[in-house]
Structure formats: structure tokens, C-alpha cells
Amino acid sequence: MSAVYCVKEIYIYPIKSLAGISLNRAKAEEMGFENDRRWMLIDVDNVHVTQREYPIMSQFYPEISNGKITISFENDKHEFSIDEHLNVSIESAVWEDKSEVFEVNQNTSKWFSDKLGFECKLVKINKIGARKHESSKTKETYNVSFADAYPYLLIGTESLDFLNEKLEEKITIKRFRPNIVVSTKSAHEEDDFKSFKIGEVQFENIKPCGRCIMVNNDPQKGIIKKEPLKTLSKYRNVNNSVLFGTNIVSLNSGIISVGDEVVF
Template sequence: MSAVYSVKEIYIYPIKSLAGISCQNALAEEMGFENDRRWMLIDAEDQMITQREHRIMSQFYPQISDGKISITFQDQKHEFSIEEHLENSIAVNVWDDKSEVIEVNKSTSKWFSQHLGFECKLVKIIKNGDRKHESSKLKETFNVSLADGYPYLMIGSQSLDFLNEKLTDKITVLRFRPNIVISSQSPHEEDDFTTFKIGEVQFKNIKPCGRCIMVNNDPDNGKLKKEPLKTLSKYRNVNNSVLFGTNIVSLNSGIINVGDEIVI
């Protein structure tokens, strides 16, 4: 009989590289959870902006309520409607993938420009298919959002516990920006999942997630640390890629909840 796994935590990140939102439930869609990384900041040359270069982005905190997204940064707040956007599309790249996006509005772009200290725009991916990502491993193409690669990142609780046993300063799972945290039985067993169900939603595991320097950004204060990448590289380095968590896709839509059992 299979071990029992369940959903411990759910997170969405409405704007790429900004702080996330903890949820009790979320609508799983092909592109990722509803409102997850549907927005992104781009610079004056229409290049994506992330925490890798601008760690202060972790200090912008979004909330969703009544059809609006509000962003809090220090003692400043700004909000815009989930549905609003301008008309002209912009061609951008998310790593090697081309995507069509549209600016939300001029006042929101101005607000972010003022607080980041350089010209930028907040843009939105509008519809399924505006960005496609090819899996070199599976030779399949997926409709995705503005996440780095795949729509969902899943992490097992034992993977984090095992890492924290090796760290002097313990960290939370927020370092890794997961969408789904599950109660697991042993470290990194989620890497070997194939297909599984959470509620009525069928998921498919694509591949373990290779991590970058961004996991060393402390989300509490935006400061760059030496860990956990230094420790992870000692035992999770596979073909020069440091692995933590696994990339998954959903094969149908539906609501998943904290506490839902995972059926493998």
C-alpha cells in the first residue's frame, strides 16, 4: 500500500519575483494556479526583471481581494484590477521562450519605476498559449505562464527538514518559492513521482528543479546569504545542476486544497 501524502501548503506568486501569497485552496489550470505569475516586470528594453539582479523585489508584498491586486512596499501601497490591461502587445522573452504580454496601465508601471529606481513596466500574459515551453526531456510543449519554466513547483516536507539538519541557520520553504508543499516520507522522494492526483486534478512530474543563486535571497529582508546553495551543492549536485523540488504540470483543471490527499 502506498504511503499517504497530503498537501501542507499552497502558494501563488502573482507577479514574477515578488513575494508570494499563502492560500488555503487554489484553482489549478494548465498555465499554473489561477493568478500565479500572470504578471511580470520588464525594463526599458523589454527584458524581464527578477530577484537575481534586484533582490529588493522580495520586499514587495501582493494581496488579492475583490478582483484587485494590491502591492505593499515599505509604507507605500498600490492596487490595480486583475482584469485591466492596455491594448498593444509586447514581445518578450522568458529565458528561451517567446511570449506575448500587455502592459497593465501607465500608473502602475510608474509606481514600480519610482520604487525600484529605474524605468520599468508591469505586463500581463493574457491567454493560454501566449507562451509555450518545450520540455527537452519529454519532447513535449506546454502552455505556461511567466514562471521560469514549468507551471508548478512541488517540494516535500522531508526535503526541507533534511536540508535544515545540515544548516546552522534554519530556513523556511519560502526560499524555494514552491506552489505545493506536501507532507512526505523521505527526502526528495517527490523527484521520482510520475503521475498523481490531488483532489480531482491529475498532475504529471516533469523533472527535478535546478536551482540558482535566487534561493540565497532571504525573503525576510532581501539580503543575499551564502546558504542554502552552498550546502545543497554538496549533496544535490547532479550534472552541474543543484536540484531541489520538482517541476510538475496539471493535466486538467480543478480546485486543490490544503489537506487534500495525494494519490499516486
């Protein structure tokens, strides 16, 4: 008999706001899973670019193999090495957090610019500490990659099931871009998880995650709809923030796998 609380799905999102990759196992690191949101697109003002402004970004699909990342968009593909980057640093930011980044290469930036229809660069975060985020909840500072605020997002299965009971058009967990999906007993109980272990890794819950318009982007079509934010706001609005899933950090590095038990 399998444990009630166990890992059902694992995801990484190598390039911020592009589609994710489903994994059977992943290496947890301080900044998030290995290769999770270590890259992002920035515009001519060095401001990060996301699905909030460009829903079509959900239609870019990454794959990782043999030290390379391949991006598929429509009928075209582009490839670059995980390790490559130019040597000139760029000062960018994710929201209020300043970040030192490096352009991957000019050819990759041109490919994305052509596909998206505006000038942009693909940049990489190159070291731990290149971006720091101060938590409004704990007042502590965390080393993060290009996630909006925290290295990991965890969601319980019952939270999605409870939401889908209220929606006419059912959605998948991909709308919420989790890193870890765990089986649960009741909706949103993950909000109250404190410290817990999965596989080799000890995690700590920081706070429930406030959601934005991006969850209304249908990842299969790249089209913004009214749901699920409209329905969620009716029963998950806390202090003008619509909550779904919870932000967590890892206290050590290690491997977690689908099927691992969540140990409290």
C-alpha cells in the first residue's frame, strides 16, 4: 500500500516562462532543482520577459539531453549548450531582486527574437548568490534562480481536484507550474506543511503562493482565459492575494523521485 503523502509528479522549467519538463527524479539544490529556471529572456531594457505579457511563450518546449537544451517552437528547433555563455555580465532583475546574468550566445538570442517578434536575449544565471530574494514572511534572504520568489513550488493533488469540481472546463496541474506535486488527503493542506523530508532532501515550507493572471494562460494553446483565477478568487482570496500551492526551500542537496514518501 502506497503512502498517503507521496510525490506524484516533478517538473522543471529550464527557461523562465517557457514550458516545463516532467521528470521521474531530480536533484534538489539551494537555488531550486538542477537546471530549473537557470535561464530567462530579457528585453532591450534588460527586464525579464514572461507569459504575463507574451502568452505564446508557453508554446516553446525545452528538452535536455547530453549537455544540451533543445527548444521546439511550431515546426522549428534551436539548440545550445548548458554550459555556454558570453563573458560580459549584464545587470538584470527578477521583480525587485537584482541579478547578474550572462547572455548565452547571440545566435540563440536572435532565434528567440525572430520567433517572438521583438528584440530579446537569452541569459543565464551563472552562480549561487547572483540573485538573492528577501522573504516578506521570514525576513530571511534566499539564493534563488529566476523563479518569481522562491526555489520550489509544491501543490497537493486534492487542491486541484477541489478546484476542478467548481470549473466547467477542467484544467491540469500544468496551469500552476509546480515543481513538486504530492498526493494529499484534503484541499490546500499543503499550506500548513512545516518541515518535511522527501527522498534525500529536507524541505521547509515558507508560505502559500499568491497567483497572478499567468495561471489563466492555457498552456496547450497560449491563450489567456478567465479561469481558473475567477473561481479561485471566490474562495482562496486572502488579504487580496489568491493562493494556490505553497513556496518551499530545500535545506540540503539531494535526489528526490516520483513515488517518494513525504515524511513529516
